[in-house]
Amino acid sequence: MISQYEPETQSGNAIPLVVRRYAEEIATRWWRRHSAYIENPRTRLEEVIDFDESIDAFLDGLEQSGLSGRKLVEQTVLGDAPDVSADIFVALALAARSGEEAILDRALEHTQALPGMPQALEGLFSWSREPLVSATLLSCLDHSDPRIQDAAFSQCHTHGKSGASHLANLVNGPATPLLARALRTAGECGRVDLLPAIRGWASQDQDTNGAVRYWASWSTVLLGGADPSSIATLKSVAESGATNNGTALQLLCVALPQDELIDYLQSISSSIKPSLLVQATGWSGHCGYAPYLIEKMRIPALASYAGEAFRLITGLDFEMAQAVIDPPPFLDDGELALTQQMYPYPDADQAADWWSACQDDFSKEHRLLLGEKINAQRLDDILLGGEQAQRELALIHRTLSRPGDMLVPLHAHSSIQWLRLQQLKGKTI
Numbered sequence: 001m002i003s004q005y006e007p008e009t010q011s012g013n014a015i016p017l018v019v020r021r022y023a024e025e026i027a028t029r030w031w032r033r034h035s036a037y038i039e040n041p042r043t044r045l046e047e048v049i050d051f052d053e054s055i056d057a058f059l060d061g062l063e064q065s066g067l068s069g070r071k072l073v074e075q076t077v078l079g080d081a082p083d084v085s086a087d088i089f090v091a092l093a094l095a096a097r098s099g100e101e102a103i104l105d106r107a108l109e110h111t112q113a114l115p116g117m118p119q120a121l122e123g124l125f126s127w128s129r130e131p132l133v134s135a136t137l138l139s140c141l142d143h144s145d146p147r148i149q150d151a152a153f154s155q156c157h158t159h160g161k162s163g164a165s166h167l168a169n170l171v172n173g174p175a176t177p178l179l180a181r182a183l184r185t186a187g188e189c190g191r192v193d194l195l196p197a198i199r200g201w202a203s204q205d206q207d208t209n210g211a212v213r214y215w216a217s218w219s220t221v222l223l224g225g226a227d228p229s230s231i232a233t234l235k236s237v238a239e240s241g242a243t244n245n246g247t248a249l250q251l252l253c254v255a256l257p258q259d260e261l262i263d264y265l266q267s268i269s270s271s272i273k274p275s276l277l278v279q280a281t282g283w284s285g286h287c288g289y290a291p292y293l294i295e296k297m298r299i300p301a302l303a304s305y306a307g308e309a310f311r312l313i314t315g316l317d318f319e320m321a322q323a324v325i326d327p328p329p330f331l332d333d334g335e336l337a338l339t340q341q342m343y344p345y346p347d348a349d350q351a352a353d354w355w356s357a358c359q360d361d362f363s364k365e366h367r368l369l370l371g372e373k374i375n376a377q378r379l380d381d382i383l384l385g386g387e388q389a390q391r392e393l394a395l396i397h398r399t400l401s402r403p404g405d406m407l408v409p410l411h412a413h414s415s416i417q418w419l420r421l422q423q424l425k426g427k428t429i
Contacts, residue, residue, distance in 0.1 A: 027086035041389030049414040085116030118147040125155035126412040141166040157188040158409040180211040187219025190404040202230045224403030253283035282309025285367030297348035307346030315371020323350035
């Protein structure tokens with residue numbers, strides 16, 4: 001039933017105030033979705049499903065307003081909020097629901113010049129895999145506007161599209177503004193056929209910008225082609241203050257042999273942020289770090305990070321074990337306050353007692369994730385039922401074990417994620 005979400009109509013025309021209210025509700029929820037759910041490391045897929053369904057319900061209602069409602073939405077986008085990607089997303093999503101290519105093309109044309117349009121278009125591609133949207137994505141791969149091409153390439157793996165010759169031409173051709181995006185897409189889409197060219201761009205000898213070398217190295221490793229050059233680039237980024245330093249370090253923690261990883265983390269222990277080093281020990285899956293993490297739980301600025309890293313390795317849920325205490329008052333530090341909101345503050349003494357009693361149950365011979373040896377079944381279970389940060393780590397493990405598989409789009413509409421995960425498990429829908 002969606003009647004509670006259907007805008008009232010008057011003589012066949014949508015009531016402007018109601019349409020505007022519905023459009024604002026969709027825009028607000030879509031904008032909030034990323035920060036409140038997708039970027040929240042503790043969100044579970046079932047929560048994203050509930051939230052996505054609420055957005056779809058309002059879209060269902062807005063769709064009932066017909067042509068007059070669609071025109072009102074377009075007028076709002078072009079008039080009141082020309083630079084807000086969330087409002088543009090509403091216009092594009094509503095046009096896509098018409099199922100008519102001409103209507104969606106017109107919406108794309110009317111919004112193309114708006115600053116927020118590329119982000120909104122990427123949002124549409126990650127929201128729907130309807131035939132019209134998939135066809136539009138493919139047509140945008142060779143669009144004249146690089147911003148639109150970027151949005152399309154970013155969601156190829158969401159639609160199960162390889163990028164075909166469009167991607168191959170970019171990776172095999174000269175450096176262009178889209179090269180870094182293309183290299184990343186190649187990794188996301190499992191394009192092992194492009195590995196020689198990707199590895200070439202990852203070479204330290206290439207006179208290219210940092211983004212090109214980074215994404216070439218990232219995809220090289222993800223596609224199972226790790227070599228000294230790609231590993232060196234990832235290490236360089238991990239040890240820097242760059243935006244992708246955490247992403248680079250997480251991939252290294254999974255890709256490097258365990259002995260080599262332990263030596264590497266020791267070598268950078270004094271040169272990277274302490275919180276990132278603590279997180280890396282959790283990503284390593286090595287239970288030998290348990291005593292180290294217990295000690296870090298006694299440092300207020302690192303306690304929540306250490307507790308979560310300990311949980312990633314051992315599976316101990318501090319909240320369920322009632323091993324949580326009130327944190328001491330922090331100084332006015334935004335990062336510390338945010339960490340407190342994300343993760344509980346662990347009781348280090350209880351953690352030490354628990355480890356003393358249970359450490360013999362864990363083996364240093366195997367990498368662990370949430371207390372269990374990593375295998376395909378375990379990874380699939382976490383991808384379906386784990387928290388967002390756990391799912392992202394499980395996805396790296398799974399992809400490295402199966403080079404050539406497309407990444408599961410963990411930021412896409414929950415129905416797209418769910419279907420892909422069922423396919424991975426071999427179930428018939």
